[in-house]
Amino acid sequence: MKILILGLDGYIGWSLALHQLSLGNEVCGIDNFSRRKSVEEIGSWSAIPILPIEKRMNILQKEYGDKITFHAGDLVDSNFTNDVIGKFKPDAIIHLAEQPSAPYSMIDQSHTLYTQYNNVMGTLNVIYAMKNYVPKSHLIKLGTMGEYGTPDLEIAEGFxxxxxxxxKATIPYPRFAGSWYHWSKVHDSNNVAFACKLWGLSSTDIMQGIVYGTRTAEITDPNKHTRFDFDEIFGTVINRYCAQAVIGHPLTVYGKGGQTRGFLALEDSIQCMSILIENPPEKGEYRVINQFDQQYQVSELAERVKRIADKKGLDATIQQLENPRVEKEEHYYKADHEQLKKLGFRATRHIDDEIGIMLDDLTSHEDRIRTKKDQMTKQVKWRDGSSTIKQRIVNPLILPTD
Ligand SMILES: NC(=O)c1ccc[n+]([C@@H]2O[C@H](COP(=O)([O-])OP(=O)(O)OC[C@H]3O[C@@H](n4cnc5c(N)ncnc54)[C@H](O)[C@@H]3O)[C@@H](O)[C@H]2O)c1
Known part of the structure; x- marks a missing residue:
């Protein structure tokens, strides 16, 4: 199969590329390196060093020859997007290339504009390019469980x-997103659903839980590591707790800590997407998948990381911080996630084992985490905005020339 990975240089994209190549598929990737630049912009870095893209490609080409290709460019540039999709003609397009951080989108107006512009315009360019060049391809679009928010109801799988x-009718399950980033994903979902109805495109919209971990089966040597962020803006909760435990920084729980979310290991996220690639929806179908393994409260996760860290002699502590976010700190949460199981997904990783592996991997990079430890509690205050980070320039709109 020909697999196009949009956002190949990112945390999930790189790991997915390694796996798809190992299956014998032909992989083409694109990226504009905005994740690298945004993490640098806020003053942080990946705890685990990653190679520049040229070196990453050299390594993959030595192993897989011309089964791997890469193009640097921005999805917001419709000429670039048309060119890549029109020439590669993928069977499946995995669209990960978005600004993925809720706190980043809440910094100030310029970061909100950038996030929604980048995510919504990029996705519109992808669906137009699909319609024009590969209408039978399968778009796998990464959304988030955060699109649903935390309603006081069970959460259905899309509808x-x-x-x-x-x-009586079947309608889309209501979305109650909680950040400008999460709303960008809701706007994408609406646009993708409409494109399926309008043009008969086929798409899987993944409502993904929070991904954790440093490893997949293919990440076997340091040159194949994926990025790992631990700062308050790009570090997701379990990953951040593990980095904090490694340097003896208190594990920072926001508010009461009863916030409940769905989670899955990086390896299982890759497995889920690979199952979905193999099992496309019908022509014209807009399919929604809730992709996570287990639900946890963030305070429970801090206890879990502390327990495993303590066993390794790390002596972790937990600190409750005033919550910078605007969110419920105690709430009902029960979300369906049956469809992937019906397609054969079984979680392969236990959270405690993954936390242990993360702590070991991060201990080797303790100095890099310690150097940037202030980034763990930078505190973008969601209600009031934060003024310590400079305004961001939003890309100009690039319309198609032919
Ligand atoms: N990591 C998680 O826990 C998680 C959870 C739910 C959903 N998701 C979603 O999964 C996707 C991948 O997440 P991730 O953690 O790997 O993020 P990431 O930032 O590491 O990867 C996204 C990649 O896309 C690139 N990119 C962004 N905008 C682009 C554009 N306009 N043109 C070209 N490249 C662009 C970035 O440079 C980056 O390398 C995102 O859409 C994210 O919202 C992630």
Whole structure:
């Protein structure tokens, strides 16, 4: 199969590329390196060093020859997007190339504009290019479980049946997103669903839980490591706790810590996407998949990381911080996630084992984490905004020339 990975240089994209190549598929990747630049912009870096893209490609080409290709460019540039999709003609397009941080989108107006512009315009360019060049391809678009928010109801998988004034219907499950980033994903979901209806495109919209971990089966040597962020803006909760434990920084729990979310290991995220590539939806179908393994409260996760860190002699502590976010700190949460299981997904990693592996991997890079430890509590205050980070320039719109 020909697999196009949009966002190949990122945390998940790199790991997915390694796996798809190991399966014998032909992989083409694109990236504009905005993740590297944004992490640098806020003053942080990946705890685990990653190679520049040229070296990453050299390593893959030595192993896989011309089965791997890469193009540097921005999806917001419709000429670039058309060119890549029109020439490669993928069977499946895995679209990971978005600004993925909720706190980043909450810094100030310029970061909100950048996030929504980058994510929504990039996705519109992808669906137009699909329609024009590969209408039979399968778009796998990464959304987030955060699109649903935390309603005081069970969360269905994309759609729900309702009865209203005597009539029954199946309608999209309501979205109650909690950041400008999460709303960008909701806008994408609406646009992708409409493109499927309008042009008969086929898409899987993944509502993904929070991904954790440093390893997949293919990450076997330092040159194949994926990035690992631990700062308050790009570090997701389990990853950040592990980095904190390694340097003896308190594990920072926001507010009461009852915030509950779905989580899955990096290896399992890659497995899920690979199953979805193998099992495309029908022509014209807009399919929604809730992709996570287990639900946890963030305070429970801090206890878990502390327990495993303590066993390794790390002596971790937990500190409750005033919550910089605007979110419920205690709430009901129960989300369906049946469809992947029906397609054969079984979680392969236990969270405790993954935390142990992360702590070991991060201990080798303790100095890099310690140097940037102030980034763990930078505190972008969601309600009031933060003024310590400079305004961001938003890309100009590039319209197609032919
Ligand atoms: N990591 C998680 O826990 C998680 C959870 C749920 C959903 N997701 C979603 O999965 C996707 C991948 O997440 P990730 O953690 O690997 O993020 P990431 O930032 O590491 O990867 C995204 C990559 O896309 C690139 N990119 C962004 N905008 C681009 C553009 N306009 N043109 C070209 N390249 C662009 C970035 O440079 C980056 O390398 C994102 O869409 C994210 O929202 C991630």
């Amino acid at each position: 729900m049946e309702v009865e209203f004034r005597g009539k």
